Amino acid sequence: METQVSRFSILMFPWLAHGHIFPFLELAKAILHRKNLHIYLCSTSINFDSINKHALHGSIELVEIHLEPSQDLPPDHLTTKNLPPSLMPSLLKAFQTSYTSFSDIISTLKPDLVLYDYFQPWSAKIAASQGIPAVHFSIYGATAYSLVHHKQTFGEAEVPFPGIKFEGHKLQEICDVLASLCSIIHDLDDQDFLFGNIKQSCDLVLMKTSRGVEGKYIDYLSTLSGKKIVPVGPLITHTTQNNQEQSYIIEWLSKKSQHSTVFISFGSEYFLSKSEIEEIAKGLELCNANFIWIIRFPLGATVSLDEVLPEGFLERAGERGLVVTGWAPQADILGHQNLGCFVSHCGWSSCMESMYFGVAVVAMPMKIDQPMNARMLVEAGSCVEVSRSEDGVFKGEDIGEAIRKVVEEEGGEELRRRARGLSERLKREEGQVMDEAAEQLWQLCLKKQTTRC
Structure with missing residues (x-):
């Protein structure tokens, strides 16, 4: 049970896209309503102004991640917001150079838990090397994950969901695109282009979804991956400022x-x-x-x-x-x-x-x-x-x-x-799934006190 004196810290590390940062931010706000936590949100400084416009909770602290200088990317391009598509591979490649900066952040802050995004499975390895549990938080849905996982596991075998019709070559095209993107990721095995994140995740995987809309896909992904998939609901960002x-x-x-x-x-x-x-x-x-x-x-x-x-x-x-x-x-x-x-x-x-x-x-x-x-x-x-x-x-x-x-x-x-x-x-389950997710993360923090993940 949570005590009056217990206060853990969580380091959140999303990819440099607003579509990734804001689900992490909404997750942080929701968890803080339920648990006595301090949350660090790690990103490039160019994203800080946008984040601050969304009414940061007093227990959310921004931490700057540093990328090595790149001739292709001026400082105002270290975000996907308005980034020309031709520069996206360059940003992803540059992002991998934050490996050392992230390691220094972990050593300095010593969080009790790390939540990491899709393009940096290496962050889980860094955390584990310092005895800190790390959990993958997917801002993508269970349908896409389970279909691609099925393709990677069973090849041309028919997907067990007749309501989702995809010709084999179409699904393969999607897998090829993902493999191409992930070939840039630091320290990622070629065979783990999608599921290195899930494999590195400690005990469970958080997912921005709901059982009410993706229940069968959540269950199938859990079976394929051997991990407990914990939905956190829709995490809608509501407008807070009078614009x-x-x-x-x-x-x-x-x-x-x-x-x-x-x-x-x-x-x-x-x-x-x-x-x-x-x-x-x-x-x-x-x-x-x-x-x-x-x-x-x-x-x-x-x-x-x-x-x-x-x-x-x-x-x-x-x-x-x-x-x-x-x-x-x-x-x-x-x-x-x-x-x-x-x-x-x-x-x-x-x-x-x-x-x-x-x-x-x-x-x-x-x-x-x-x-x-x-x-x-x-x-x-x-x-x-x-x-x-x-x-x-x-x-x-x-x-x-x-x-x-x-x-x-x-x-x-x-x-x-x-x-x-x-x-x-979605709305019927919203509070319940977040209660469960917050409790699961709290238990991982408690577990860290006595053992390594």
Whole structure:
């Protein structure tokens, strides 16, 4: 049992992406509501301003990790936010040079537990060498993990989930991409490109998910990996600041009718090409839905909306559409009653937010885990996936047809009903799963007092 004098410290070490940092931050806040802890959050200093905007708890302390200098990456590029895609491998490679800095941090802080992310399984080895237990926290879902683990373990054997249909070569393509990324990771065996993290994890693995939406995939991953998979819920980041610059978006949405508006966003790390933007614009012109469309450009890009949007698109859209560059309050938008669907790349955080707020999804998955996440939502009945043409691209006609199915046709109400069901499951379990996760971590800290992991 927790005592009055017991206070442990946990060092959290996420990858340098906001989509990874903020789930760690939300996990930290949730644990601190339940246990007497001090939490260190480790990242590059360029990320500190963004983290501080999310109302840091007094028991969360930021710790700077140092990467060796790189000619390819100026200091303002030591984050994935707005990073040009061509520099992503360079950042991942540079991140591996933080090995020594992280070892020094461990030696100085002497935490009772380390929580580490996907791209640094070596951090678990460093912790273990100093007698500190380390637990992998996955910000990805159990569906993607279990499908790729199945592929790596059983090759061409059929996946035991008939609701998730993937041609063998498609799943192999995803595995190949992951293997290519992980070939950069320091001290990682070629055969452990995905599961080195799970193998290094002490006793259990935390996962940003819920049994109510991924129960069978959690169980299958646990069987394949031999580890206890502990879900921590959706970890939604709610807007805490009154951002006047973006308040007009919600004001605009509030003037529309219920379920009439489409929200289009592809996350903070995927930048649409000009041709992709043109096809989405065509799709929006082929349907009658209102829309909020977030378009982002890489850091340093000098491209304007007029250069990438079809000529006259904004004028033709008029009051029906709002195109935004930069940040937008995604959680507030998804939680608004006037939203009809979410056109998404199906990054896992976006999937969890769509389920949490009960929003139907039009899926346009782009890379890595996103196709598997999209299929999980289709299986759950809350999603329509846009079909690809023979040359593998999304066409405006198909995008428009998918939006009409969800927003304008009668079947859309059934999709929204199923989406609301997923929301109820997530919210019903939210507190319970976090209670269990916090207790599991607390017990690991207690265990450290008497033995090494």
